[in-house]
Amino acid sequence: MEKTQKSKKRLKTAKELTQIITDFYLEGHRAKAEGKPVGWMPPMNGAIEIFYAMDLEPAFPENWSPVCAAFGLTPGDFSVAEGMGFSQDLCGYLRNITGFIYGVFGKDTVPLGGLPEPDILLSPGAGCIPAMKIFHIIERRFPNAKVFYADLPQVAVEDIKKHHLDYAKQEIHRLIDFLTSITKRKMDYDRLAEVVRLSDEACALWDEICSYRRFIPTPISAAEIGIMFVMVTRQGTQIAVDFLTKVRDEVRERAEGKIGIIENEKLRLFWDNIPLWYNMGLFNYFEKMGGVVVAETYSAAWSIRLDVKNPLDALAMKSLMSYPLVSCVSIKKRKEMVLKACREYSIDGAILHRNKSCVPITLGQMDIKRELEEKLGIPSVIIDADHMDERNFSVAQFQTRVDAFMEMLHEKKGIT
Amino acid sequence: MPFGFSLFLWRKYRGIYMMDTKNISARLDSIAHAREKYEQNLSRPGAIPKKIIGYFCTYTPRELIHAAGFLPVRVPGGHVRAERADSLVPSFICPYMRAATERALRGDFRAISGIVTSYTCDVACGVTNVWGENIAGEIFKNIPLPYNDSSDSRTFLRSELLDTAEKLNGLGGAFSLESLASSLDLYDRIRELILNLYTLLFEMRLPFSADTLASILGASEIVEPEEFLALTHDFIDEVKGAPPDAYEGIPVIVSGSLVEEPRAFIIIEQSGGRIVGDDLCTGFRPHVPARGKGKDPMDALIDRLLRRFPCPSRSRAVGRLPFLFDLIGHTNARGVIFLFQKFCTPHLADYPIIVEELKKHDIPSMLFEIEETGFAEGQLRTRCEGFFEMLGGS
Numbered sequence: 097m098e099k100t101q102k103s104k105k106r107l108k109t110a111k112e113l114t115q116i117i118t119d120f121y122l123e124g125h126r127a128k129a130e131g132k133p134v135g136w137m138p139p140m141n142g143a144i145e146i147f148y149a150m151d152l153e154p155a156f157p158e159n160w161s162p163v164c165a166a167f168g169l170t171p172g173d174f175s176v177a178e179g180m181g182f183s184q185d186l187c188g189y190l191r192n193i194t195g196f197i198y199g200v201f202g203k204d205t206v207p208l209g210g211l212p213e214p215d216i217l218l219s220p221g222a223g224c225i226p227a228m229k230i231f232h233i234i235e236r237r238f239p240n241a242k243v244f245y246a247d248l249p250q251v252a253v254e255d256i257k258k259h260h261l262d263y264a265k266q267e268i269h270r271l272i273d274f275l276t277s278i279t280k281r282k283m284d285y286d287r288l289a290e291v292v293r294l295s296d297e298a299c300a301l302w303d304e305i306c307s308y309r310r311f312i313p314t315p316i317s318a319a320e321i322g323i324m325f326v327m328v329t330r331q332g333t334q335i336a337v338d339f340l341t342k343v344r345d346e347v348r349e350r351a352e353g354k355i356g357i358i359e360n361e362k363l364r365l366f367w368d369n370i371p372l373w374y375n376m377g378l379f380n381y382f383e384k385m386g387g388v389v390v391a392e393t394y395s396a397a398w399s400i401r402l403d404v405k406n407p408l409d410a411l412a413m414k415s416l417m418s419y420p421l422v423s424c425v426s427i428k429k430r431k432e433m434v435l436k437a438c439r440e441y442s443i444d445g446a447i448l449h450r451n452k453s454c455v456p457i458t459l460g461q462m463d464i465k466r467e468l469e470e471k472l473g474i475p476s477v478i479i480d481a482d483h484m485d486e487r488n489f490s491v492a493q494f495q496t497r498v499d500a501f502m503e504m505l506h507e508k509k510g511i512t
Numbered sequence: 513m514p515f516g517f518s519l520f521l522w523r524k525y526r527g528i529y530m531m532d533t534k535n536i537s538a539r540l541d542s543i544a545h546a547r548e549k550y551e552q553n554l555s556r557p558g559a560i561p562k563k564i565i566g567y568f569c570t571y572t573p574r575e576l577i578h579a580a581g582f583l584p585v586r587v588p589g590g591h592v593r594a595e596r597a598d599s600l601v602p603s604f605i606c607p608y609m610r611a612a613t614e615r616a617l618r619g620d621f622r623a624i625s626g627i628v629t630s631y632t633c634d635v636a637c638g639v640t641n642v643w644g645e646n647i648a649g650e651i652f653k654n655i656p657l658p659y660n661d662s663s664d665s666r667t668f669l670r671s672e673l674l675d676t677a678e679k680l681n682g683l684g685g686a687f688s689l690e691s692l693a694s695s696l697d698l699y700d701r702i703r704e705l706i707l708n709l710y711t712l713l714f715e716m717r718l719p720f721s722a723d724t725l726a727s728i729l730g731a732s733e734i735v736e737p738e739e740f741l742a743l744t745h746d747f748i749d750e751v752k753g754a755p756p757d758a759y760e761g762i763p764v765i766v767s768g769s770l771v772e773e774p775r776a777f778i779i780i781e782q783s784g785g786r787i788v789g790d791d792l793c794t795g796f797r798p799h800v801p802a803r804g805k806g807k808d809p810m811d812a813l814i815d816r817l818l819r820r821f822p823c824p825s826r827s828r829a830v831g832r833l834p835f836l837f838d839l840i841g842h843t844n845a846r847g848v849i850f851l852f853q854k855f856c857t858p859h860l861a862d863y864p865i866i867v868e869e870l871k872k873h874d875i876p877s878m879l880f881e882i883e884e885t886g887f888a889e890g891q892l893r894t895r896c897e898g899f900f901e902m903l904g905g906s
Contacts, residue, residue, distance in 0.1 A: 221659030424638030459638030
């Protein structure tokens with residue numbers, strides 16, 4: 097096994113993703129050239145719908161990191177950031193983006209042209225600390241960009257109350273006012289309603305696609321998680337709906353035809369935490385032992401249905417829920433979610449990625465591990481790695497742990 | 513006990529300067545003993561005749577907890593090798609949180625009824641929730657503080673704090689705006705005392721060194737505020753009347769997160785430095801400003817929280833710089849020593865920016881990380897000696 101490798105994808109539609117990714121970045125550069133304001137923002141909040149509704153161009157530095165990992169830019173970016181004094185103990189997204197904007201940003205050699213230069217920065221006051229600090233660094237690098245200092249209550253999903261929602265809504269109004277004042281574009285609320293409807297439709301499709309994971313053999317695996325790109329970057333657009341409809345149709349067809357990811361599916365696995373973006377091929381590693389990674393936690397952030405009749409409420413609620421749902425802000429809820437998925441998808445074993453680059457998702461994992469064992473009798477294995485920095489990943493250690501784990505699962509299930 | 517030796521060390525290394533300060537020495541003894549007693553009692557349910565609520569971050573509105581009739585206590589970490597904690601938390605979080613979790617699992621905090629802490633960093637939030645799943649207690653709550661200061665954010669925070677107060681009342685508390693006014697007054701007075709001591713530190717007029725001041729601050733985080741105020745009654749006058757510590761060293765500021773171990777300060781000073789101020793979670797930062805303003809006690813509490821000397825979890829590096837430069841200018845410090853908890857993302861992320869700006873002003877700095885095993889004393893000493901030599905010390 098290589099330290100860095102791409103995953104083997106089985107869905108035909110997943111292969112179309114390359115074009116969607118290329119189009120997204122080309123569109124960003126075209127927008128910039130045409131004078132359309134480009135705004136950089138963190139993922140997992142309602143700002144993307146606001147941007148699309150106001151015909152502004154969103155870009156996602158955090159999401160650019162997996163693309164950097166896929167193109168092999170990360171080591172160079174890390175080198176720049178670490179040379180500036182950013183510690184190797186910091187999140188890989190933070191070091192990658194920092195190195196990118198202070199390194200190869202704007203150079204012709206950057207794949208897909210990289211990120212278009214920002215006119216607007218939506219600097220978060222919420223999400224994880226690295227997400228906030230990334231934007232503090234970006235603000236310094238692009239001093240001419242107009243900065244919206246966002247704020248959002250960081251609260252467990254089960255504890256959300258009216259005052260949290262009220263404040264989140266006030267922040268959305270403030271964002272709209274800010275964008276209006278600096279771009280002179282007014283919000284068309286009918287258009288916003290349509291964008292929110294499309295966003296919800298994408299969520300519904302996402303849920304439907306995920307629901308086919310209950311089929312044995314599973315028609316879709318975590319190796320296809322790249323389709324999540326449209327949920328991060330295209331939520332609220334017809335592009336996302338059209339693409340996910342195709343994915344749904346193909347997955348449904350495979351489910352009905354009992355076409356699995358591999359020929360002889362013996363073990364169904366669950367992955368907790370962010371994948372190793374530089375080694376998505378890891379998801380295929382289990383296949384030689386009859387294992388398929390059926391589901392993962394990270395995708396849950398995109399399963400939040402929106403109240404299309406109340407677009408602003410819906411976006412406020414989405415903003416409040418998305419990050420806590422997959423992080424240590426809502427350990428209880430996350431645990432419930434994992435257990436529910438493992439039950440519904442008939443999971444045999446779980447792989448818990450103890451991710452040095454993501455403390456908020458790693459915290460709470462041991463509770464998930466215990467409950468999987470105690471409540472569902474599902475064993476799990478911990479893999480020490482890092483979603484961005486391959487230096488924190490040992491292939492040999494991974495293989496040793498996973499091979500022993502898979503052997504144990506084989507024995508437990510009586511597979512010869 | 514993790515802190516019991518502080519006073520001993522202080523006497524050992526700095527006793528020479530304390531010849532005329534017997535009263536102060538006795539006071540410091542009392543304060544240290546009170547702190548030790550309270551810390552020991554955290555493992556003895558019922559020893560403190562009040563419900564104890566722990567917190568991790570100094571942004572926690574402890575006045576609110578106190579106003580409900582409970583004792584707010586910053587959960588101590590200390591020098592503990594985490595073993596049991598590995599069953600709950602990863603190795604790559606700060607040593608403080610790992611030590612606190614280890615001690616909770618060992619039963620050191622059996623008398624603590626739960627955690628109410630402000631959300632400032634991912635680790636504090638996550639560990640609070642992990643404790644909620646694994647450690648006995650009645651309440652485990654993160655308070656989401658707004659990052660912006662506006663009328664909307666203040667209204668939101670008011671609702672959030674009232675909601676927290678309601679939860680505390682649900683545990684048998686008796687929060688009211690009147691009780692909050694009394695609690696605010698107590699803590700405001702403590703902060704004022706501490707800021708007065710800092711003024712003397714800045715002017716090098718304290719009769720003792722920064723490690724001793726740190727021990728006093730540590731006591732203020734755990735001892736009943738009424739008792740702490742009684743222990744320090746007229747203390748400031750005695751301190752002002754005593755001859756200043758004449759120790760000569762290169763004046764430096766210490767900046768970072770939690771430094772629970774005053775020994776680090778002693779090593780810095782033994783290596784040729786003199787600590788004349790700090791920008792620490794466990795030091796100067798949480799006490800500024802001493803009081804908030806508002807039409808009622810809740811508004812005053814909110815006002816203080818939102819106008820606090822900024823920490824990197826809640827502000828930009830550039831937002832912190834004016835405060836840091838002000839401290840440096842005010843104290844004539846010639847350098848900055850950064851003391852970070854290992855893996856502390858907020859501080860590590862700000863560090864290169866702060867250093868870049870310090871360099872522009874020809875202010876040298878060095879960084880030392882506090883690991884789980886505590887201070888590598890020899891390493892810190894060697895680094896400090898080199899640093900002070902570079903600064904022109906002997």
